[in-house]
Amino acid sequence: MESDRDRAEGRRAGYGQRRGSARDCRDSILKRIALILAGGAGTRLRPLSSDENPKQFLRIFDGCSLLEKTFARVRRSVASVYISTSEQYAEKCAQQLGIVNILTEPSRRNNAPAITLCCHEIEAREGDVVIAVLPSDHFIRDEAEFGRVLDRAFEFAEANDYLVTIGIKATEPNTAYGYLHLGDELEPGVIAVQRFLEKPSRERAEEFMRRGNYAWNAGIFVWRASVFRSEIAHAAPEIAAVTRQNYQQMPSISIDYALMEKAPRVAAIRGDFGWSDVGSFEALERVGVDVAALLNR
Numbered sequence: 001m002e003s004d005r006d007r008a009e010g011r012r013a014g015y016g017q018r019r020g021s022a023r024d025c026r027d028s029i030l031k032r033i034a035l036i037l038a039g040g041a042g043t044r045l046r047p048l049s050s051d052e053n054p055k056q057f058l059r060i061f062d063g064c065s066l067l068e069k070t071f072a073r074v075r076r077s078v079a080s081v082y083i084s085t086s087e088q089y090a091e092k093c094a095q096q097l098g099i100v101n102i103l104t105e106p107s108r109r110n111n112a113p114a115i116t117l118c119c120h121e122i123e124a125r126e127g128d129v130v131i132a133v134l135p136s137d138h139f140i141r142d143e144a145e146f147g148r149v150l151d152r153a154f155e156f157a158e159a160n161d162y163l164v165t166i167g168i169k170a171t172e173p174n175t176a177y178g179y180l181h182l183g184d185e186l187e188p189g190v191i192a193v194q195r196f197l198e199k200p201s202r203e204r205a206e207e208f209m210r211r212g213n214y215a216w217n218a219g220i221f222v223w224r225a226s227v228f229r230s231e232i233a234h235a236a237p238e239i240a241a242v243t244r245q246n247y248q249q250m251p252s253i254s255i256d257y258a259l260m261e262k263a264p265r266v267a268a269i270r271g272d273f274g275w276s277d278v279g280s281f282e283a284l285e286r287v288g289v290d291v292a293a294l295l296n297r
Helices: 004-012 066-074 087-097 111-126 143-159 202-211 225-235 255-260 281-286 291-296
Strands: 032-037 080-086 101-105 130-135 163-169 179-187 190-197 214-224 266-271
Touching: 032 066, 032 111, 066 087, 066 130, 066 143, 080 087, 080 111, 087 101, 101 111, 111 130, 111 225, 111 255, 130 143, 130 225, 143 163, 143 214, 143 266, 163 179, 163 190, 163 225, 163 255, 179 266, 190 214, 202 214, 214 225, 214 255, 214 266, 225 255, 281 291
Parallel strands: 032 080, 032 130, 080 101, 163 266
Antiparallel strands: 130 214, 163 214, 179 190, 179 214, 190 266
């Protein structure tokens, strides 16, 4: 039986099963689905945000919330959009988005159990679709370029047995983000991911910038439902067995730790579209939000 170490070595070497092109292996394109993660408590922007009204729901971007902007951005690329959120925020999601597929998390257990439960339920409803998993609370300036990158990720995930992520072009030695260590090019515009790296020291972040083969980890993923189901079962069988009935017994763990760091076939599409996780007042100001006015109103 293949060990996690064997699988990791295979990833570093750029190995792994590859399918033909989507045109070769299928008569029609698989259905594309977006899963937007909107269950976070958003503690970093207090007092602008609160437990009752976390960052993704704040209507501070020309009268729109980050959730609304994310929904509008991704619906151009997909057939259906699903929202993963807590029971606490389900009504708020419905108020901001209208009629939408809302999948509620029975309790907070970080995003690995939530993503896995949602992917299982989407596959049960839709079949072997291609799913893009995206945070609800990120800012993207160039939405047209984002759409092109997301479409490329969909194309590669459909045609290959890979988990795909979008690696953001690092523009500064930022120590607040995780990084992707990128390896060989698998095909034009698609690069093998060698490692997922935690938030680095300033010195290491500067080294990453000098070397050039690193990107920020934005937590955006694309995969076929069947590929995800197989990989999570191998990497984290306890998480793979999640149901609504046993959800509260699940470990609290991120999808990076539970799956992405262990999976042997991970590919990245580079993205340069003015991305920010707007996790601080300074970051809000950089994307044009008048923080002082918001705090004083």
